[in-house]
Amino acid sequence: MIRYSKEHEWIRVEGEIGTIGITQYAQEQLGDVVFVDVPQAGRKVAKGEACAVVESVKAASDIYAPVSGEVVEANAGLADSPGDVNAEPMGKGWFFKIKLSDKGELSGLMDEAAYNDFVKSLG
Template sequence: MASVRYSEEHEWVRLDGDVATIGITDYAQQQLGDVVFVEVPQVGRKVEKGESVAVVESVKAASDIFAPVSGEVVEANAALADSPGDINAEPMGKGWFFKLRIADQAQLDGLMDEAAYDAFVKSLG
């Protein structure tokens, strides 16, 4: 069963075997507002935890998406180019950004589970 973990950058990571699907949370999409452009990483790119790997632009501003764990990009959500609104409509479904084959599963331990993330969001007011 896939488990979902969350980062303080408001990204979610769903692990399935050694492949992690990554997107932004509902809280993040609400804060961004209407998303109008997304830049996703190239397949094959090796990324380090904390590295800027994608860009999401709302009407108001551009924001970086950081790799919550290290790994190699195995797939990117090409459909977002034509329907960036998927990120607002289904941030944890159709609005996923990219998939990483992760190098070190232990890095997931540094991320929050759902209860911890909910508490983190509440603490932001």
């Protein structure tokens, strides 16, 4: 199951664990990603908390946790190849994995169709 936030993050949920990254639209807006600061495993984050930073040459954007939980893994590969975020934002370019503390929070997020409509509405 994949859900999307209005901040252009996606979360793919498999069992207790959600994998989080940014969307195709977000990476296009940012341009070439040069650095991603991901949270360390073990960190507890609340829904809406700024927990990662993605940087292009001229911009830095905070990434907000779409759900609450505990970070269980960060994508170590991004340190050496931040370009993965541009190449495969929903694949190799994932940011971190989180153990959800309240699956009910997912209902506040959008499914793919709703997100696509949301992006269209931005023009």
